[in-house]
Amino acid sequence: MKPFLISILFALLLSAPVTAASSGENGRGDSLTTSKIEHRVRKAIDRTVIFPVDARGKALYGKVDVQFSVNTDGSLDIKTIQTDHPELAQYVTRKLQDIRLNLQTEGELLMRYRFVFRPQD
DSSP, X not given: OHHHHXXXXXXXXXXXXXXXXXXXXXXXXXXXXXXXXXXXXXXXXXXXXXXXBOTTSOBOOEEEEEEEEEOTTSBEEEEEEEOSOHHHHHHHHHHHHHOBOSOOOSSOEEEXXXXXXXXXX
């Protein structure tokens, strides 16, 4: 159990930082608001997306680059997802679609996130 938890923590630590850009009507994002939303999205992702295991109980490894928007109702809408591993793409897609944030934004917020799932040495 301990190696599994270490693997989860290691995978989360290796996740690339989230970047965000506002696509509001006036083209100017409120950096404080954007920063708070970005922080809440990062927390939700860290709680939801853990080191994946396939149906056979085998750990999945690889990188997944995702571009998504945070909608005005707090849901995430995946725009693009890139990886060489279809099972990882399905896993990340399913997990991100389950996230519902209790927030309201003035406009759509576009974000990018890189997941790196690696075996523990």
